[in-house]
Amino acid sequence: MYASSIGFGKPLKHYDFASKKGINNFYKFSPFGTSARPLRPLTLVKASVDDQWPAPSSYKLWHKDISISSGVYNFVQGAELVVYAALVDAGFSGDWSRIGVLTKDQELLAQQAWWFILVTHSVVAAITVGYALRRGYPPLEAGFRGLLFGTLGLYDVYVRCQSKAVKRS
Known part of the structure; x- marks a missing residue:
């Protein structure tokens, strides 16, 4: 299960609903603070090897094609x-x-x-x-x-x- 603690209070599970109590309004995610909807699970995306920086051996200190x-x-x-x-x-x-x-x-x-x-x-x-x-x-x-x-x-x-x-x- 994904857990997070937002603001004050107990850690939330991804299936918890935002509280209707005034003290737990930290859990409400509406811009106006009026809706109570379930929290969405956190999606982690692993970076692929192709998206990483190239090897340091391929770096050029100076361009050699300047004439x-x-x-x-x-x-x-x-x-x-x-x-x-x-x-x-x-x-x-x-x-x-x-x-x-x-x-x-x-x-x-x-x-x-x-x-x-x-x-x-x-x-x-x-x-x-x-x-x-x-x-x-x-x-x-x-x-x-x-x-x-x-x-x-x-x-x-x-x-x-x-x-x-x-x-x-």
Whole structure:
């Protein structure tokens, strides 16, 4: 038998009727609280194996079918370096606050952003060097790419290692 306890009182069996007493109105299931009908049994449905998540071995960390031309990729890398140079200039030169374009607070914010980017890129560079060592890629070049370009550099080393593995096979 299916049993449940709803609200206060004794556990109900699936064949019990809702009580007509005022104190046991917790058992009434009508939206208006006026009908007394039998409780329906709880139906349990077992999940089938097909509905479960796929095996972790089938997960992809990165999609391999992304193709970007080298011109676009080099442009993105160059634009990233220009933005970093502008951030360093805005944060550390003091020229922008002298001519009134930025306030001292905005220069301080640019300095904090630069230090945050530098720390995160250093962590990504360490991850990139570790990945390059496992794959047989030059670690100094990989670390430099990770430090300069962050996750874009990590992805660059990943793609280079994958194409190198394809050429070896």
